[in-house]
Amino acid sequence: MNGPHITVSVPAELHLFVAAERRRAEPGAVVTDGTSSLGHVVESLGVPLTEVGALSVDGRDVPNAHVPAAGEAVRVHAVVRPQEVPGAPLRFLLDVHLGTLARRLRLLGVDAAYENEDIGDPALAALSASDRRVMLTRDRGLLRRRELWAGAYVYSDRPADQLRDILQRFAPDLAPWTRCVACNGLLTPADKESVRDRLEGGTERSYDVFAACASCGRVYWRGAHHTRLEAVVAEALRDFAPTRH
Missing domain, CATH: 3.10.20.30 (Beta-grasp domain)
Incomplete structure (x- = not known):
């Protein structure tokens, strides 16, 4: 120049x-x-x-x-926080390096699509545009692609800080325990009989309350990791639910 x-x-x-x-x-x-x-x-x-x-x-x-x-x-x-994303329901797309963040967003009921393979920046940008999803990434080059519908840089490399950053920046509505952390599908209550063939013996004997993913069929119950997950949910609801839209 x-x-x-x-x-x-x-x-x-x-x-x-x-x-x-x-x-x-x-x-x-x-x-x-x-x-x-x-x-x-x-x-x-x-x-x-x-x-x-x-x-x-x-x-x-x-x-x-x-x-x-x-x-x-x-x-x-x-950007002014919370940042409004006009023109579509607030939904996210995360790249291959943000799997933990994707699962935590889903745990809170936030629509978070995630590519667990490196499909390349052009494909990710095109998917953001076609599905009208906010691209979350730490790849600065990806954020400069013109075909992106919307995007945001994830500033930390620590999942807990990443989650707080995205919740503070976008203030999404939170609906914990309503999405499958594996595929992002919606969960529905399931009686034990309907999911019995997908349970191991110990689980079947120890638990009575279940939910199942309407998309992939994965079954959920309050198992050994529930206390740790509850802590993540409780912190998010405490700090961010009062400011949601």
């Missing part, structure tokens, strides 16, 4: 996307080519547009398509 000079200020919460030398020089001088959109300029700095809530130039909001002129002072604003 060898066109107009502008200055770009990036908020601290988005500094992880920006090269270290640029973080130390806020607001940083940027040389544009005079034709590229401001959205393209921001992405060239490393910031995915999925993480940008608004762009302002000299104090006024502008669209991503704005072409910056010489001397303009640009401020990048992070």
Whole structure:
């Protein structure tokens, strides 16, 4: 780029996307080519547009398509939380690296599709668009694909922190124990007789309350891991259910 000079200020919460030398020089001088959109300029700095809530130039909001002129002072604003996703029911799509997060979202009743194989960025972006799902990923390149319907960067590599981040960012409605953690299907109550052929002897003798997945047939009961899962559910309901839409 060898066109107009502008200055770009990036908020601290988005500094992880920006090269270290640029973080130390806020607001940083940027040389544009005079034709590229401001959205393209921001992405060239490393910031995915999925993480940008608004762009302002000299104090006024502008669209991503704005072409910056010489001397303009640009401020990048992070997304406002909770973030609204217009135009479709709130549903997620997670890439192959976020299996634990997918299962925890499903545990809370959140619609979370998950690809347990690496099908590639183009296929994931196309699936996000066709199913109108918010793509959750730690792959910054994937978030820059134009065909994405919507996306969000998952900031932590710790599942517990990932869950809190997504619940705080999107405030999805929570309905614990209503989805299959294996396939995302809906659970329905099941009497013991209807699922007896899918139970081991010890389970059949020890439990009387069951649920079954309407999609894959998996059977659920309050087994040995229920206390740990209850703790996850209780924390989510305590901290996030009051703010849900």
